[in-house]
Amino acid sequence: VQLYCxxxxxxxxxxxxxxxxxxxxxxxxxxxxxxxxxxxxxLAPGAKLPPYARLASSYGVGIGTVxxxxxxxxxxxxxxxxxxxxxxxxxxxxxxxxVLRPGSTLVTRMPTPAEREAHAIExxxxxxxxxxxxxxxxxxxxxxxxxTTG
Amino acid sequence: VQLYCxxxxxxxxxxxxxxxxxxxxxxxxxxxxxxxxxxxxxLAPGAKLPPYARLASSYGVGIGTVxxxxxxxxxxxxxxxxxxxxxxxxxxxxxxxxVLRPGSTLVTRMPTPAEREAHAIExxxxxxxxxxxxxxxxxxxxxxxxxTTG
DNA sequence: CCCCATTTGTCCGTATGTATC
DNA sequence: CGATACATACGGACAAATGGG
Numbered sequence: 604v605q606l607y608c609x610x611x612x613x614x615x616x617x618x619x620x621x622x623x624x625x626x627x628x629x630x631x632x633x634x635x636x637x638x639x640x641x642x643x644x645x646l647a648p649g650a651k652l653p654p655y656a657r658l659a660s661s662y663g664v665g666i667g668t669v670x671x672x673x674x675x676x677x678x679x680x681x682x683x684x685x686x687x688x689x690x691x692x693x694x695x696x697x698x699x700x701x702v703l704r705p706g707s708t709l710v711t712r713m714p715t716p717a718e719r720e721a722h723a724i725e726x727x728x729x730x731x732x733x734x735x736x737x738x739x740x741x742x743x744x745x746x747x748x749x750x751t752t753g
Numbered sequence: 754v755q756l757y758c759x760x761x762x763x764x765x766x767x768x769x770x771x772x773x774x775x776x777x778x779x780x781x782x783x784x785x786x787x788x789x790x791x792x793x794x795x796l797a798p799g800a801k802l803p804p805y806a807r808l809a810s811s812y813g814v815g816i817g818t819v820x821x822x823x824x825x826x827x828x829x830x831x832x833x834x835x836x837x838x839x840x841x842x843x844x845x846x847x848x849x850x851x852v853l854r855p856g857s858t859l860v861t862r863m864p865t866p867a868e869r870e871a872h873a874i875e876x877x878x879x880x881x882x883x884x885x886x887x888x889x890x891x892x893x894x895x896x897x898x899x900x901t902t903g
Numbered sequence: 904c905c906c907c908a909t910t911t912g913t914c915c916g917t918a919t920g921t922a923t924c
Numbered sequence: 925c926g927a928t929a930c931a932t933a934c935g936g937a938c939a940a941a942t943g944g945g
Contacts, residue, residue, distance in 0.1 A: 628913060635866065654929055665915045670931080678828065679863055686930050687922030698860065703853060705902045710848065711861040711879045711895035713829055716785065729861045729879030729895065745861035745879065752855045752902050778932060804910060815934045820912080836911050837941030 629664050633672035636662075641681055641692055648694030652682070678727035680746065698749040706736030709750060718742055779814050783822035786812075791831055791842055798844030802832070830877040830896065848899040856886030859900060868892055 627635075640646045652658070659669045673690065676682045684690035703709055710732045714724050724730065724744045731743040731750065777785075790796045802808070809819045823840065826832045834840035853859055860882040864874050874880065874894050881893040881900065 630913080638866075656929080666917095667915060668913085671913090673930090684930065685922075686920090686932095687924075687928080688930075689923090690930080700858070703859070703900070703902050707901065708850070709853070709859065709900040711881055713877055713879065716788075727863055729863060731861055750853070750859040750900075751857065752853050780932080806910085817934060818932085821932090823911090834911065835941075836913095836939090837909080837943080838911075839942090840911080 629662075630668045630671040630675070633658070633662050633664060633669060634675045637672065637676060638679070638681065641676075646692050648692050650692045652690040652692070654689075680725060680727040683725075696747055698747055700749050700751055701743065702753050703733070703750045704735065704753065708734040710734065711745065714742070714744075779812075780818045780821040780825070783808070783812050783814065783819060784825045787822065787826060788829075788831065791826075796842050798842050800842045802840040802842070804839075828877040830875060833875075846897055848897055850899050850901055851893065852903045853883070853900045854885065854903065858884040860884065861895065864892070864894075 637646070637652075646652070653661075655666050655669045655673070659666045662669070673682065673684065677684065680695070681693060682690055683693045711729050712732060714722070714728075714730045718724065718730060719726075722730075722742065722744050725746070729745040731745055731748060733741045733743065735741070787796070787802075796802070803811075805816050805819045805823070809816045812819070823832065823834065827834065830845070831843060832840055833843045861879050862882060864872070864878075864880045868874065868880060869876075872880075872892065872894050875896070879895040881895055881898060883891045883893065885891070
């Protein structure tokens with residue numbers, strides 16, 4: 604027997620969240636739907652998400668597609684998960700405020716793997732890079748610091 | 754015939770770049786090796802990378818593993834690629850400098866999908882978020898702007 | 904201009920490892 | 925210890941875009 608579309612695709616056509624006829628890939632539709640639920644507060648910080656397998660069957664997609672969507676949300680700093688454990692909605696830490704000294708230049712970028720390890724920066728979190736007038740360069744995790752003028 | 758490890762794993766054991774006995778996953782080893790070549794200048798901006806299939810065979814991994822490594826480098830803003838076309842090393846655009854007004858607060862974070870589209874922000878690029886004393890909020894692409902004090 | 908091989912992107916199914924519950 | 929669940933990896937299949945003949 605030769606199926607012309609996968610069983611998952613057959614179910615997917617009947618769902619609202621993931622639409623096969625959309626130009627957006629399925630993993631983005633899943634990620635955006637969860638992102639919407641998070642930003643709307645429907646999924647509060649600390650809440651536990653269903654297992655990948657259940658999300659996959661309820662969205663009508665494969666587990667790999669859910670895994671990719673989760674990777675995106677984790678890179679965006681919205682969720683946290685670990686091997687064997689459930690997936691939680693993250694709540695963002697409060698930011699400390701630093702003062703940008705005159706003559707300094709402030710740049711933002713993604714950290715290098717070494718910086719991620721050195722400062723315990725989680726995936727998807729950018730960094731501030733302060734270039735002092737003296738030439739010194741300092742890096743601040745972007746999820747824990749904000750800057751103002753003196 | 755039942756193999757106890759994949760052919761790719763057999764070759765992988767003999768290579769330096771991707772080591773099965775390392776604690777780091779293969780896709781990270783591939784990404785880090787390419788990242789090293791980029792930062793060392795061995796792969797200059799504008800250079801064209803080999804096709805995924807050739808990278809996969811030379812590293813001794815599957816195409817899916819190379820695809821995941823490429824996604825990471827893409828999210829880091831180091832490469833650019835499109836369907837049907839080759840993968841290029843990106844060169845970063847020069848940043849314009851803006852002045853942070855007194856009383857304003859500067860924050861960095863990853864953009865929302867809507868902001869990415871509105872400002873044509875490429876994947877892996879964070880944004881500055883300026884909160885004026887008046888309450889107004891403005892977003893600046895992090896790869897095209899830097900901030901100083903007045 | 905059309906055809907076709909190449910290449911990237913997406914999706915699925917499966918298997919395995921490993922940490923958590 | 926067993927069941928659950930996330931992380932990684934592979935391979936096949938297809939779509940879409942590119943580029944050369």
